Amino acid sequence: MVEVDSIKKYFVKRNGFFTRDEKVVKAVDGVSFSIKKGETFGLAGGSGCGKSTLAKLITGILKPDEGTVSLNGAVDIVFQDPFGSLNPRMTIQEIVGEALYIRGKDKEEIEKRVRDSLRMVKLSDSNTLTKYPHQFSGGERQRIAIARALIHRPEFIVLDEPVSSLDVSIQAGILNLLKDLQQEHSITYLFISHDLRVVEFMSDVVGIMKEGSLVEVASAKDIYNSPKHEYTRHLIASIPTI
Amino acid sequence: MDKLLEIKDLTVNFGEKCVIDNVNVSIFAGRVTALVGESGSGKTLTALASLNLLPEAALIKKGEVLFRGQDMLKISETEIRKIRGKDISMVFQEPFTALNPVMRVRDQIKEMLVIHKNIKKDELDLRLKELFSIVKLSEDTGFRYPHELSGGMCQRVMIAMALSCNPDILIMDEPTTALDVPVQKEILDLVRQIQEENNFGILFITHDFSVVNLMADDVHVMKEGIIVESGEKQDVLSAPKHEYTRHLIDCIPRLGDERKRFPIQD
Numbered sequence: 329m330v331e332v333d334s335i336k337k338y339f340v341k342r343n344g345f346f347t348r349d350e351k352v353v354k355a356v357d358g359v360s361f362s363i364k365k366g367e368t369f370g371l372a373g374g375s376g377c378g379k380s381t382l383a384k385l386i387t388g389i390l391k392p393d394e395g396t397v398s399l400n401g402a403v404d405i406v407f408q409d410p411f412g413s414l415n416p417r418m419t420i421q422e423i424v425g426e427a428l429y430i431r432g433k434d435k436e437e438i439e440k441r442v443r444d445s446l447r448m449v450k451l452s453d454s455n456t457l458t459k460y461p462h463q464f465s466g467g468e469r470q471r472i473a474i475a476r477a478l479i480h481r482p483e484f485i486v487l488d489e490p491v492s493s494l495d496v497s498i499q500a501g502i503l504n505l506l507k508d509l510q511q512e513h514s515i516t517y518l519f520i521s522h523d524l525r526v527v528e529f530m531s532d533v534v535g536i537m538k539e540g541s542l543v544e545v546a547s548a549k550d551i552y553n554s555p556k557h558e559y560t561r562h563l564i565a566s567i568p569t570i
Numbered sequence: 571m572d573k574l575l576e577i578k579d580l581t582v583n584f585g586e587k588c589v590i591d592n593v594n595v596s597i598f599a600g601r602v603t604a605l606v607g608e609s610g611s612g613k614t615l616t617a618l619a620s621l622n623l624l625p626e627a628a629l630i631k632k633g634e635v636l637f638r639g640q641d642m643l644k645i646s647e648t649e650i651r652k653i654r655g656k657d658i659s660m661v662f663q664e665p666f667t668a669l670n671p672v673m674r675v676r677d678q679i680k681e682m683l684v685i686h687k688n689i690k691k692d693e694l695d696l697r698l699k700e701l702f703s704i705v706k707l708s709e710d711t712g713f714r715y716p717h718e719l720s721g722g723m724c725q726r727v728m729i730a731m732a733l734s735c736n737p738d739i740l741i742m743d744e745p746t747t748a749l750d751v752p753v754q755k756e757i758l759d760l761v762r763q764i765q766e767e768n769n770f771g772i773l774f775i776t777h778d779f780s781v782v783n784l785m786a787d788d789v790h791v792m793k794e795g796i797i798v799e800s801g802e803k804q805d806v807l808s809a810p811k812h813e814y815t816r817h818l819i820d821c822i823p824r825l826g827d828e829r830k831r832f833p834i835q836d
Binding site: 374375466495496498499500504507523552563567 | 609751752754807821826827832
């Protein structure tokens, strides 16, 4: 379904406005993995490890310097911050249906599909459509972002830290929803988070990323039961138990 | 136990709406009191009330906040300014927004010392050196600007600033929510270690029971302005009495979780 083959993305960073000192940041440095249809590949790592750059490379927002990404079918993305990712001046109907407006679909069809999408994320209150993002809570906004991603029925969705800015109780509801959607519509996920607990909960296969590279890839069970890489063990050790 | 601050029967309204309803919370020396609840439950407002920092729209209906025998809700603004930041200091959730972006971080910590303590220049430098070592940052870090630091480093700066005047009480409002899990652990371990050495009291605000388990001694669970359950951490975690407490604990993801879904309703 998804095949990522040794992709690289380097950024050049200048150390100050007037200097010519340049530093190359190897954001993604030769990453390969594949995801089977209907499965979830989880990507865990600390901030700055390159996981968001990888998400952008896979969705085509950025072009890789080297390597290839091959996808079978439509892809969409859900970002971390449900406050920043929804245009505050657009209604929910406009936000969720935007991709269809751009494709020139007629009004009735758009409204019907927007309603379908919102029903899928369990936001089916009849006046949701005419409201604006600020009228919703963080969890509801993330549901709206998911509804937007679902509008053209993608087979593959990249979820870039979709729950990190939410309360744990809201997070649990969103994770349940994502699992239900996957089961009903056999959607493939790339699930990205800094929280290994959440990644393990969501994923079939887990990749641990550090400084632009995947240091370990294993099934969710094995990552927890027999972590091989030192960094994986460090991540596990830092998790608060309960 | 040495009681440092006591919030007694506090009731606060926004217009007709009651946002804090008869809340009782105490902070003790050397202990961490956690206030747990979802966003909108009134936990941050309770913390702000203890510094008399409630927004203007808030109407205090009832109750008092006792610190050193005075009611924080009644003393003058001049008096309370001497307490805020010095005897009771606060660390906020977002270290990037809490720090001044155009000031080197060392100068921001220095500002606290200059405002609250009348100390000489060489003493000032010594104290700054000490503070950087307490939060385990190199002194060079002090000469950088917030945007040049990571979230964890910024939060260390915030903690250094909060500790600069040796407060009796540290209020921490979701101090690690914006941080990665590994950095979260580092910061929380650091705070507990500093607390052991200095014996101040902590009011810790969070929505995450796994953080409570790591940090707290006493726990108050708050929902819609009401404290629905209070107790020592072990008791609350091992035998939660209120349904809502159980719900919050159920929502915590665990490594090696056998559950396929979280046991909650939509």
